[in-house]
Structures are given as structure tokens and as C-alpha cells.
Amino acid sequence: MGLTNEIIPHYYPDILKAYTKAAIKTHPKDILVWSALYFRCLANGSYPPVKHRIEFQYNNKNSLFSEITPGMLRILHRHMGTNCKIQTQALTEKWKEVGFPKEFLEEVLQTGGWRKGDVDWLRFIGSVCYKITENLDESLIAACYVLSENTLPCCFTFGQYRYIALHILDRHSELSTEAYLEKVNKIEKISSHQGGMVYMENIKMII
Template identity: 35%
Template sequence: MQSALTGQDEPIYCSQQIKIPPQLPDMLKKFTKAAIRTQPTDLLQWSYAYFDALSQGEQPPIKERLELPPPAENILSIGLLKILNKQLRPIDTIKKSLLLEKWKNLNLSREKLAELCNLGNFQNEFKWLEFLCLACSDLSPNLTETMKIACSILTKDEEGGPDRIIFSLFLDLYRYLASFDDSIDNRYVDNVIQQLEPEVEKSDGLIGPRHFTGPISPKLSPEF
């Protein structure tokens, strides 16, 4: 068929000519479910990050389940930290530029990122778990609650389980966070660890919030 403007033959598009990849419906279904579960505050940026991650064979920025209430725009939450942990923990030592990219994809506050980096004196490269610790502390009123959040993010237990992590990992996180609290000295930390060890041994070397939040459990900080 000739175009009235160009006088040249142009293709006629009809339903028979449009070939839809057989994977597309399932791909869009998964995308829709992921978007509903994650509730991104910047859908366009998140969608780009989602499909880019899939194309690179990387972990997309998806929450495990819907977070209620959904976090406000630019505000960090446990669900968003879980996303970042899935994406960055396998790397161990991360570049600040990579964290900034993942942070931006979740539409989080750059001011908050700068604040956390300044607090931890994080430069171009740093340990992901150290950053995660400080990010958890930003969501909690005290050290005990911070460690509970860290356990919930790092655990391999199923949702609703005891949120246990390996004791050696717990010790690294606890010592690191305690170093920011002037009320906690090394002797206090060592005493807490000595009290925790017998109970942890009974749990196959795993520790969860029940070990440090019970009425007779050692207090992770003297002010709690």
C-alpha cells in the first residue's frame, strides 16, 4: 500500500504480523506481582532497575512480601534493607558507587546515604555488613532492637521463624555496633558474650533475638 505522503510502499501492520514472544505474558505477570509486593515510590526508576537486573542475571529489587504500612517516599525500611542485602551481601566489600546505584533504584534519600557513610567513615570501598549495621541502627531506638533487625535481615530461617544467624557473625556485628556507643566498653561486651555462649551452644552455634531479649538474657547495652 502506498503512503499518501511519500508515495512509497509501506508495510501494513495487523495482528497476524505482530509476533509476541511466548515468554512475555509470564514475564509481565511476574513484573506486576513484584511491583505490587515492592510498592516502589518511583515506579519508572524501579522498573528500569528490575528489567536491567534480569537482563544481567542479577538479583532484581524485589521485596519478599508486601510491607505494611508501605514506607513513605525516600524513607528507608526493613523491607528495603532486605532488598539491598540480597543484592549486595554476596559482594562482601562493595564500592560506594554501586551502593549509590542500588540506593537510587529504590528512590531512597541521598542525604540519608551520605549521613550513614559519614557515620561509618565509609569511603570508596567498605564492608557491606558494616554499612548494613548502621542502616539497621537508623531504624531502631537502641542496640538490642538494632540487632533484632539485623538478625531478621540476615537469617536463613523462614519468615516468622526464630531469625537465627551464626554466632560468629553476631559477634562481629555486635562488636562493631558497640564501638559506636560510649556506654559500652570491651569488658562489658566480653561479659555479654560469655553469658550468651552456653545458650548458643545448645542451639548448634546459632543465635536469635530470643537469646538476648528474654527477661533473664544478658543486656546488649547497659542502658537498655
């Protein structure tokens, strides 16, 4: 008994408790792969792949796209830690590491024109959000959550909002550009009174 007490750290129950809560919140598809990444991140002092809250999946017609949620995408964003351009290879490796479907990434890279070279990170976030929500307003709300430095209240800059919105409009001809640009102008006026920030509630208000 004495030997056992010396081998097992006294803080082990706290680690196990935190791990259990993280697993319940995140609900990973592959618990073994996710667990390995979780403890690797703890050992390296980096962000563990943990959602901040339990999420309901979007009712996407394509089952492949329904496997990704804004919370999962937020995890990836925290790991990549950039709003600039990243190499396709680096993104592919990290995508695989966090256990996301390979086919989903291939679809987004192809539609975004990023099969080789660098990936525009903000546009990539917007593309993924649109794939999983199938709605422009909802995709921008999701992007706000992904990019926000805070969980409550969620916000991002007007520049990020506009950049992502215009990218989605440009890639999807079925959307009404003129109608949505009116919303963009309204959001710009609202953000001018909020230090240039756009809050999730602002987007919901003009839907």
C-alpha cells in the first residue's frame, strides 16, 4: 500500500476529474485518439482539445459536415493560433491530429482553391462554418464564436466579419450579394459604436 501511494501522485484524482469533464463536454468521436492528444497537450503546456460547452450539431444534410461543430473548430483555431496564412501541409497534419474527418478537409480545400500552397485562415474558417451551417448568417455567428478571444460575450472585429462574409458571398453564387451587403453596412454602423467589434447578438439582431 505504501509503495502504491508513492507511485500515484496526490493530484491524480484532480487530473482524472478534469479529464472526465473535458470528455463529456467535447464528446469526441474517437475517445482514444482524443485522449492521447489531450494528455499530450497537458504535457507540452499547450491548449487541450476541449470544448467550452456541450453543443448540439447542426442538422446538415451531409453527414460528413455534421461531424464538425463550432466548438471543435474553435479548438483547431486555438492550436493554429493565427489569422494569417498557413501551409496546407501544416493544416492537414493538425486536422488529422485533432481527429477531424479527412474528407471534410479535402472538400473545403478544393472549394476554396487551396489544394496547394498557403491557406487563408480567416477564409478557411468562414468556409468551414458555411459548410456546417449551410446559412450565411449562421456561419458568421459560428465564426464569431470560433474567433472570439472570450467565450462570453463572443465577438470579433468588423474587419474579420466583413472579410469572411465577402468571401462566402464570392464563393457561393446562389447567395444574394446585394441584400447581404445591406446587412454588412448595418453591422458596420453598429460596430462603430463598439470599438470596431461585432458581437454575436449584433448578427442575430439583423437576421
